[in-house]
Amino acid sequence: MKEMGIRFILMVNKQGQTRLAQYYEWLTLEERRALEGEIVRKCLARNEQQCSFVEHRNYKIVYRRYASLFFLVGVENDENELAILEFIHLLVETMDRHFGNVCELDIMFHLEKAHFMLEEMVMNGSIVETSKANILSPIQLMEKAS
């Protein structure tokens, strides 16, 4: 059965350690580790001039580096790659608005919040919401309530 759009979202640092992983298709633990290792190696090996799209097996990876963190999104072959680049940027901006000058450590120590944000944005491989206000409102409500 063909999945929609996004297959997984990964945030990996320059040493190859995974900081956040959200999969929209089922893979066993070994498969995940193998996949992450392979992809990360490919993307980290590329330099600045090369384009942000890598073809891997039967899907594509769209990636971009922000400071010390690589954002990798695995998508179906017929997805619009430039739109996914925009999406990555939107994700970063959303997290930035919430955490204030977000950095890798913020994501690490508040992993569940990062996941909440991601859940508000993407469901089952499709983009749900693109307005930062709408995304962050439930999360801000939760924080206020506590």
Add this chain to the structure above:
Amino acid sequence: MNPFSSGNRLRDMIRAIRACKTAAEERAVVRKECAAIRAAINENDQGYRHRNLAKLMFIHMLGYPTHFGQMECLKLIASAGFPEKRIGYLGLMLLLDERQEVLMLVTNSLKQDLNHSNQYIVGLALCALGNISSAEMARDLAPDVERLLQFRDPNIRKKAALCSIRIIKKVPDLVENFMYPAASLLKEKHHGVLVTGVQLCTGLCKVSSEALEYFRENCTEGLVKTLRDIANSPYSPEYDVAGITDPFLHIRLLMLLRLLGQGDADASDCMTDILAQVASRTESNKNAGNAILYECVQTIMSIEDNGGLRVLAINILGRFLSNRDNNIRYVGLNMLMKAIVVEAKAVQRHRATILECVKDSDASIQKRALELVYLLVNESNVKPFTKELIEYLEVSDQEFKGDITAKICSLVEKFSPEKIWYIDQMLKVLSEAGNFVKDEVWHALIVVISNASDLHGYTVRALYRAFQASTEQESLVRVAVWCIGEYGDMLVNNVGMLDIEEPITVTESDAVDAIEVAIKHHRSDLTTKAMALIALFKLSSRFPACSERIKDIIFQNKQSLLLELQQRSIEFNCILQKYHNIRSALLERMPILDETTLRGRKDGSLPTAVSTSTIIPCDLPNGVAEPAAAPIGDLLDLSLDDVPPPISSCGDILQDLLAIDLSPASALSGTSHPPKAGTDVLLDLLSIGTLVPAETSPSALDISSSGQDNKAPLANSNGLASLPLLIADSPASSAGMMDLLDAFDPITQKLEENGPAYPSIVAYESRSLRMTFNFSKQPGNPRTTFILATFTNLSPNVYNDFLFQAAVPKFLQLHLDPASSSTLPASGDGSITQNLKVNNTQHGKKSLAMRIRIAYKTNNDDILEEGKINNFPRDL
């Protein structure tokens, strides 16, 4: 304590893990934490549950197994408080998947939460359902989700929409339920709901064509209007990205419009205005704008034809291709691949740019460009393209060489305008990257070489030169060795020089040296050495002077540990020492390998799973008709064992051939596929010999000659005589093989048992010679005629060195068997008989015609008689 922050313990754990210097330390820390968590679970500790789950998630992300935490998730989901539910659902989505049975236990909780009064909890449940529901859960909970599609809060509606997508994917029967609510979602104002609604409709259209029809009729105008509104809307800070309002929505709408417009002219008409507007007014200096343009061009290319729009699209493509940003160029190449279907000429204009991209340093761009090149090549531009590609081959990276080589080979094979060009290009490729070349490719090369009879000399000399230059590439060595073996005499005597060649002097012993190098080289593998052995064997007959030396070399392999080499060496030695008389007949020139049968087999019969045309993800009709480099079946396939079906695709030719000669053998060969697969190329080459009495050369004007002439490619005792070798090697052929003495019997037998009889004619008569033809045909095979030619000497002198030659027009194929003798006794005291086989491709429309030439010596004079035969029976 703030239940939302996971507390210091999580932080501490993370710090501890980060502080580990080695993997073993990390494992120790994780193990300790897991133990603590397991203990807490066992004690049913309420307070720290969420914290423990957060830790579990982190550990899971690192890649350690965490299944003991699954029940914890369930308990958390079932508790009343929002924070617990929140983290429980998160854990559920991360740690479980739809295949686990534990998931069924959650169904009840989900149902309750979907009907909860707190809308955030409803949202949570929808999220979880949307991400990991299984088919049964989907079916159970579908009605609830449907109801929620009309909930008052837009946030819930949008989540319900995406959840529905998953449901209909899992349970396609429910499509009808969701069609109408989905259509109403399209009229919303809230962007989130719109985006998800559009995605839901896209999903529905992909799953069911009924839904597609419904949306096409009812919603197209609405969608167009929505797109127009968004494109023209004023600045809205919430959704603005780089000056464009909500590019994501733009793109999704364009995608849906594409689905609706494909194949339907009315819908396409609706959209043309807005597409033109978007295409021309969107700014392209920012990524967001380019993304929209990309989607727009894709849509334009997919919907029904509208000339003006297409021009716009191609212009945008051109701009993308010359952009300096690599991302944009990649996307441009992608678009071109889709555009080539509809606008091939326009794409040709960008040829130069595409060639540039092939040489780019970026691997992704290279791959795309190479695929595109493959689609672009046709007969007129194949030469410059190939030249560029080969030049690039020399400087490309190792990992890329394989791809490029495969592409070049298939291009060259498909579009080569003339044989000499084909051979040249293949030689270059082999010298550069022979190790990447597949077996079928160099098999095909050998077939082509053998067919290009006037180029034999040129080819063997070029190969010799390349071989001297380097012996690195295995395939080159193999082809060179084969050619030197076959055409060694041409090499040494500089036969058939073309104007463009420079003369080289190669002595016989140089040629033998070359092959000896191939045998002794440590990198040669079994196939190469085997081929080299037989090449030497052939040379021993062509260069009698070196035969001692050759015998020594062959002898050295008698004790080789490789069975194949040992066997060959022993057999050849045997022939060299004891059977001199048959050696020269055995080693005559190979017959021309049949190109058309190869091609026919390649096209028709082989399963498409074997196709090597790698990529083209979009389902374009591939620009080239034949499958790229599909295994043409190596020369093996021309041999006995392929009597079954594949033959039928190539017409009667091969069928007749096999039917005559190998009826005893074919039954056996059909049963057991000989074990030669792949490794034993040379044996395959030889085994073609068995077919030979029946094989015809498809060249236009056939001048077949019989007689012991070394130069002409010949099809006779070469084949039959190779049978004894096959006896040893191939179990399938053992019983059926006739030995040399019986060689001619099967043919004559066959002739006798044939179908309708035709009157025999006196084909040619002169004062000194008479030639009569007896005709027969096989029942059920009207196109092929077997002719028994009888020559009678009408003069009182005996004729020696009798040679009969015949030529037929293009629509006929002629095959001559060797004559019974070359001496014609005087005054009709005896006669020479010779068998001919003619295949009439225009059977029924044209009748046979033939020109003949007879040469003989009598009384120390050379006589040549020529004539034309027109009196063939009408319906032959």
